[in-house]
């Protein structure tokens with residue numbers, strides 16, 4: 064395991080280029096939540112030539128639908144959801160400058176191609192570590208689509224949010240390279 | 249006859265759904281602890297440790313281990329000498345789910361009409377299977393099933409001649425295709441035999457059997473062991489980032505089937521394998 068890199072959000076182009084598949088990172092700064100239903104609405108807005116409710120450029124989207132917050136807590140458990148369901152809805156966001164995505168699991172080839180073309184990275188957070196991840200989220204506010212409840216777009220402020228770079232901006236993919244190494248062991 | 253008030257069932261189910269979501273069952277916790285030192289990937293080791301840390305934190309703060317607090321699946325055995333009072337048992341189980349998910353700040357993840365997809369806002373209905381048995385007790389065994397792993401499950405109607413080897417290939421293929429998506433390390437439930445639906449039901453039931461507790465028949469135990477070993481050689485590892493801890497455990501259930509068929513269902517559960525049993 065590589066040494067841990069501390070990364071500030073939003074991501075600059077330079078930071079995106081410096082991140083390599085296999086890097087362990089702690090993310091700090093702001094990011095946006097969005098999963099199935101929110102992505103669908105973002106794409107509908109793009110198709111209808113409407114303005115997006117969040118600043119997409121240089122931003123990071125976290126695929127998550129948190130559990131309700133207990134009184135006194137910022138957010139409920141908030142681990143990643145499986146990313147492939149967003150694959151068909153991702154390219155238009157990359158085109159508009161999205162630089163980071165956090166989720167779990169494989170991405171479609173077209174997403175990886177888009178990441179290479181526009182320069183973006185895909186991080187994995189530990190699926191099922193919802194309580195641990197929630198403890199790194201220090202602020203949460205609804206930005207759009209409030210009617211979607213847990214699926215609404217929220218702006219989060221995080222401090223030392225743990226993640227692993229799984230696919231970098233050159234298309235190196237840890238899911239493919241690592242699995243081969245341990246096969247048949 | 250023994251009279252049981254279904255009102256008791258509401259309270260018990262509400263407690264159960266909160267408990268399994270906050271406190272990772274001991275069998276899973278111990279297995280994660282035991283497998284950590286055997287994992288050969290450093291990233292994998294790190295992930296297994298983080299999962300234990302997550303479980304400790306969730307338990308201590310009484311918050312869900314995972315935000316996908318699942319859809320409730322219950323296997324209920326009702327003794328034939330039980331007389332139920334106070335309403336329908338199914339309504340009581342659903343009322344317990346409603347109460348537990350609301351009180352416990354658990355995420356409501358169930359939509360009504362699967363095509364219209366409107367959230368029912370109380371995580372009901374649960375999936376409930378009933379069995380009539382001897383005696384004067386009610387046994388409730390339930391799990392909160394996450395869908396990252398449920399979505400990676402598969403079924404196949406094998407040919408009888410495919411046999412044991414065909415079953416093993418299909419299970420390994422299913423886990424291999426699932427890769428990182430079901431949040432490995434996973435627990436695998438395999439249902440063999442019956443009909444299409446029966447195989448799925450017993451595969452789900454297999455997931456509720458605690459880790460460390462094998463099937464009662466020697467030949468099935470051998471199959472469970474061979475499957476676990478084979479799966480852990482696929483290289484997927486914790487979170488799909490490489491390693492030899494892809495599955496924590498494999499449980500197989502069987503049922504008699506037709507001369508012309510060999511149905512197999514592989515139901516995948518994640519490490520957030522939340523299950524509990526209560527007898528009333």
Ligand code: SF4
Nearest residue numbers: 191314394396431518
């Ligand atoms: S697959 Fe399991 S651990 Fe992963 S997000 Fe779903 S419920 Fe949580």
